[in-house]
Amino acid sequence: MPALYEAKQKTKLSLARPNQKNIVLVDAVRTPFLLSGTSYAKLMPHDLARNALLGLVQKTGVPKEIVEYIAFGTVIQEVKTSNIAREAALGAGFSDKTPAHTVTMACISSNQAMTTCIGYMHSGVYDVCVAGGVEFMSDVPIRHSRKMRGVMLKANKAKTFGQRLSLLAQLDMKSLIPELPAVAEFSTGETMGHSADRLAASFNISRQDQDAFALRSHQLAHDAAEKGLLSDIVPYQVPGQDKPITRDNGIRVSTSEQLAKLKPAFIKPHGTVTAANASYLTDGASACLLMTEEKARQLGLKPKAYLRDFIYVSQDPKDQLLLGPAYATPRVLDKAGLKMSDIDVWEVHEAFAGQILSNLSAMDSDWFCKTYMGRPGKVGAPDIDKFNLWGGSLSIGHPFGATGVRLAIHAANRLIHEDGKYACIAACAAGGQGVGMIIERHPDGKL
Numbered sequence: 001m002p003a004l005y006e007a008k009q010k011t012k013l014s015l016a017r018p019n020q021k022n023i024v025l026v027d028a029v030r031t032p033f034l035l036s037g038t039s040y041a042k043l044m045p046h047d048l049a050r051n052a053l054l055g056l057v058q059k060t061g062v063p064k065e066i067v068e069y070i071a072f073g074t075v076i077q078e079v080k081t082s083n084i085a086r087e088a089a090l091g092a093g094f095s096d097k098t099p100a101h102t103v104t105m106a107c108i109s110s111n112q113a114m115t116t117c118i119g120y121m122h123s124g125v126y127d128v129c130v131a132g133g134v135e136f137m138s139d140v141p142i143r144h145s146r147k148m149r150g151v152m153l154k155a156n157k158a159k160t161f162g163q164r165l166s167l168l169a170q171l172d173m174k175s176l177i178p179e180l181p182a183v184a185e186f187s188t189g190e191t192m193g194h195s196a197d198r199l200a201a202s203f204n205i206s207r208q209d210q211d212a213f214a215l216r217s218h219q220l221a222h223d224a225a226e227k228g229l230l231s232d233i234v235p236y237q238v239p240g241q242d243k244p245i246t247r248d249n250g251i252r253v254s255t256s257e258q259l260a261k262l263k264p265a266f267i268k269p270h271g272t273v274t275a276a277n278a279s280y281l282t283d284g285a286s287a288c289l290l291m292t293e294e295k296a297r298q299l300g301l302k303p304k305a306y307l308r309d310f311i312y313v314s315q316d317p318k319d320q321l322l323l324g325p326a327y328a329t330p331r332v333l334d335k336a337g338l339k340m341s342d343i344d345v346w347e348v349h350e351a352f353a354g355q356i357l358s359n360l361s362a363m364d365s366d367w368f369c370k371t372y373m374g375r376p377g378k379v380g381a382p383d384i385d386k387f388n389l390w391g392g393s394l395s396i397g398h399p400f401g402a403t404g405v406r407l408a409i410h411a412a413n414r415l416i417h418e419d420g421k422y423a424c425i426a427a428c429a430a431g432g433q434g435v436g437m438i439i440e441r442h443p444d445g446k447l
Contacts, residue, residue: 015308015336015422015440021292023118024303024442026062028288028409029055029234033248033397036137036281039238045074045136046081048236048285049088052132052402055234056287057092062299064093068126070100071116072287073109073133074401076140077102084134104401106430107349108312108324109133110286111404111437115310117290127295132287135399147175185430188318192351192430193266195321197273200354202319203361207272210353211259214277214394217350221251221391229390229417231447232286232409250280250397277353282397286405302444305412305423309336310437317432320372322355324434325426326362330369330379332424332436344420346382347411349403349427350392359428382424389414403427408439415441 016022031048034040040048049072057064072085081087085100094100105112110133117129144152151167158164184191200210224230225247235244254276264271265278296303313327325348333339350356362368364381373379390396390410393403404427411423425437 015306015438021122021294023121023307024291024293024296025305025307025408025412025439026289026291026296026301026303027056027060028232028286028405028412029059030232030286030402030406030409031055031236031284032233032245033250033282033284033399034245035250035397036283038249039241039245040136040283041138043136043238044081044139045078045134045285046084046087046091048136048283049084049132049134049287050091051234051236052134052285052287053088053092053094053130056130056289059234060289060301062128062289062301065095066128066299067094067098067130069117069120069129070094070098071113071129071131072100072102072401073104073111073113073404074102075104075106075109075135076137076400077104078136078139079141088134106433107351107398107400108404108427108429108433108435109401111310111427111435114288114290114307114404114408118307118310121290121292128289128291130287130289132285132405133399133401133403134285135401136283137281137399138283143179145175145177145179147171185317185321187431190318191266192321193273193278196278196352196354197264197267197271198319199322199358200272200352203358205272205354205357205361209357210272210277211256213353213357215254215256215259217353217388217391218251218253218395220389221248221395222253224390225251229413231413232406248396250282251391251395273352273354277394279351279393279398282399284397284399284402286402288405288409302446303442304409304445305415305442306440308438308440310435311335312433312435314431314433321430321432322351322428323359323362324428324432325349325436326359327373328434328436329363329424329426330373330375332438336438338422338438340380340382343382343422343424344386345411345414345418345423346387347407347414347423347425348382348388348392349398349407350388350394351398351428353394355428389418404435408437411439412441412445413447415439416445416447
């Protein structure tokens with residue numbers, strides 16, 4: 001055991017609680033995260049989810065038969081595989097006696113899948129679960145207009161050709177226009193990009209600072225990939241392609257000058273959010289193996305981390321849509337009995353560079369913390385030297401339903417690589433929601 005970690009074990013007490021089971025993260029994998037419309041374009045989402053499950057089994061060596069429950073997160077569902085967790089599990093060869101369900105909670109869907117499994121294990125229902133997530137933005141459901149759908153349903157019940165023709169005659173050109181899905185809030189009608197632009201303006205986050213943070217994310221992700229640190233990736237051999245895909249393809253190391261040339265993507269011409277300082281539409285899947293520590297010992301496994309505390313938060317979906325990390329972080333730290341300085345590794349979802357910098361500013365503001373969070377003073381910003389050091393969603397990519405597991409395994413692997421003890425995971429989500437999670441390095445953990 002490294003000397004620094006051994007010293008930290010003595011100075012930082014474990015978060016283990018009496019009479020509560022220890023739940024461990026054994027390991028996790030993900031497909032390479034790819035820009036939508038690229039090499040995964042002809043697949044279906046359950047193909048990616050199945051590959052993640054197969055990769056997890058291969059990496060951990062755990063027999064499929066011992067997995068008792070599977071939960072997957074996703075956001076934009078393929079209607080043919082509405083319970084994609086079940087379809088992916090069957091496709092990957094898991095027992096048809098293993099239940100599986102799909103959950104959606106926007107960008108924190110796979111966090112919800114993980115914590116659902118944690119709840120099952122704490123309550124004694126199961127000892128071994130798999131949680132994951134998938135998103136496939138290369139092919140999303142496009143609907144007919146409501147009027148068109150109504151006519152088609154009635155036409156399906158019509159008994160004569162004349163009745164069908166009469167129904168079709170009710171349609172006008174407008175009703176024939178398809179409805180494209182939009183990444184927008186139902187309650188406000190505003191896209192997340194517009195919200196990010198307004199949030200950045202509220203906290204006086206400059207375009208230059210946003211571009212600089214985006215550059216940092218891409219550079220760190222590039223360096224981590226080159227050093228072989230993104231070991232959660234399992235190759236994907238796409239049918240019909242010569243070579244397996246082994247790397248994320250959205251990581252781009254650019255320059256400040258190149259980024260400065262890009263035009264605003266949402267609020268034109270004066271907005272500060274661009275294609276370069278926002279996360280991009282991504283295809284990908286992830287999966288992790290969770291179990292009670294007692295079961296892991298029985299199986300001779302060496303987990304990477306303990307899953308300790310978590311909390312979900314929600315706030316105003318209009319003006320505070322993307323401030324989930326600012327609200328969730330102090331609450332989960334309080335729940336765990338930790339301080340900001342106790343955290344060795346931060347893994348926070350990067351929806352937009354402006355969103356990240358606004359959250360950091362909010363936590364470091366006396367006024368914000370007193371006015372909106374009801375706290376006696378500012379929480380303080382995380383140490384940037386411990387923050388997303390292998391890149392983040394801006395660079396690696398953000399398949400909505402899969403990012404939570406990616407955050408968890410990067411946090412666990414970084415704790416081992418950087419000889420730390422505690423990690424904090426945080427993310428925002430549509431609907432003005434967010435999550436905070438605390439994980440603790442397991443003494444047996446290895447990369």
